[in-house]
């Protein structure tokens with residue numbers, strides 16, 4: 001009987017069974033950022049502890065950094081305080097930091113893979129729920145809270161409960177205009193926002209196997225929105241090709257030995273799963289959320305539900321529609337948008353920007369729409385500029401920003417105001433998520449956001465590209 | 467290092483109805499802009515509290531603004547409570563507000579784990595039982611609820627139900643091992659041994 005990747009990686013990293021029944025797991029890579037760490041470092045100081053493995057710890061700044069005016073000190077004193085505190089903590093504890101002016105700066109889940117820090121078979125932890133992104137490489141990557149950040153800083157370990165594994169096979173071929181984002185939004189819609197609780201999601205099937213690393217990252221990124229603690233894809237040649245030559249990747253013959261080891265960690269063909277689900281790619285269409293959690297979505301050609309559909313909770317639908325100010329039964333296409341946001345750790349990589357640019361090229365953003373593109377990292381920004389993508393966006397009327405989390409969450413100057421409707425390539429449409437207590441978020445693929453920006457309303461991107 | 471042993475929590479309760487209450491709602495992101503957790507309790511559900519003050523919809527008053535529930539130490543919730551962002555600020559704020567235990571239909575795993583790490587047990591009961599508890603508390607806000615971790619029951623005047631919590635978490639609370647850092651630091655030699663075997667650490 002075969003073993004899953006999750007089990008193999010778990011066994012390789014388990015130190016011992018704790019008296020609490022949990023497993024003490026060694027963490028191979030700890031990524032940190034400004035928001036969830038200051039209190040953890042304070043505890044270390046208070047107890048006289050050091051960082052156990054600064055060589056396995058890497059820091060950057062992303063959540064609160066402004067994406068336009070970046071001169072220090074920031075106008076926002078609280079933000080300045082947080083950045084300064086991370087800088088001091090990294091200095092005092094010997095942790096490497098890709099700070100504001102570093103060419104490696106960016107959203108933590110974009111830079112880990114980009115730098116080759118993220119590798120197959122690792123256990124990875126970060127004080128951010130979207131750490132599941134790194135699972136795209138066949139790593140087991142946990143989003144953790146601040147007290148666990150303290151644990152990892154002090155001991156390079158976590159106390160973890162075992163997970164079950166659900167394999168989700170996406171089979172067939174994706175129709176044109178349907179992207180990784182649509183795949184994962186569909187998975188969450190079908191299995192529910194709490195459907196993954198207690199599970200790791202293993203994404204498999206031809207569609208996933210043919211996907212680029214950027215696309216796999218989009219899928220794994222949103223595992224957490226389906227309730228799963230981690231999501232992963234078995235490492236393969238696509239994975240190895242991506243890693244090769246990156247700054248922290250093994251080089252030369254060591255790289256070949258690494259590939260052999262990485263390959264051995266993939267789930268065995270006869271591995272046994274706790275649950276198995278198939279999604280047929282042919283059935284998929286571009287998806288838009290209409291509600292206040294990422295599971296509340298429909299195809300772009302469908303109408304907003306009323307709560308009378310089988311399997312829906314009428315009270316939850318009513319509450320969501322009231323917040324979203326949407327009439328049941330209206331088509332989602334044609335809904336006016338005020339803001340278009342292309343960015344976030346879900347969809348801010350070079351290929352995302354390319355797909356969005358393909359839609360935007362030669363067109364103009366609708367006059368009433370504020371549109372912005374926020375590359376996920378300084379290096380994505382630079383690469384995009386080398387290809388002239390910034391010019392395509394700028395001349396269409398998009399703002400072209402510096403790397404950060406930006407409008408994904410309301411912690412920096414990029415926020416919605418009032419009850420604006422935002423077409424967003426990010427991952428959360430929770431009430432108030434984008435910084436305005438009444439702001440309304442529609443999640444969709446970056447290409448769909450680009451289409452909405454141009455049309456000024458929710459639009460089927462398939463009508464805009466060939 | 468031994469943390470406080472938590473075997474039971476007793477006190478008045480606060481019912482917070484609704485499924486899938488995410489941590490952005492519990493603690494809007496702008497309040498994460500601080501280098502300590504101090505004072506966070508003032509901002510619990512801040513945006514929706516402001517909203518329910520302003521709007522006429524719903525029952526008007528938000529449970530966290532309802533003076534009848536001031537001083538409650540048991541929070542009653544429905545399903546998938548604490549989903550979304552991993553921000554520990556959400557459970558930290560609840561605990562600082564005075565909540566010592568949460569009883570709900572189900573919890574997101576990160577929220578559950580974060581609460582464990584700060585000594586605030588989250589236990590589950592069925593939807594029917596939760597509804598019964600919420601109804602009782604809404605009718606008589608001075609109702610005292612006792613959550614007994616060791617026996618796995620939740621009791622109030624004239625009503626009791628079983629509550630569950632994974633055995634590992636229960637043991638952590640009742641033995642005072644929920645503050646894990648000490649435990650993880652205990653046998654560091656074994657940690658080094660595991661690390662030394664990993665090819666990506668020792669070199670490929």
Ligand code: SF4
Nearest residue numbers: 130344345405408409
């Ligand atoms: S982009 Fe959004 S989801 Fe991703 S790390 Fe930043 S705030 Fe979190």
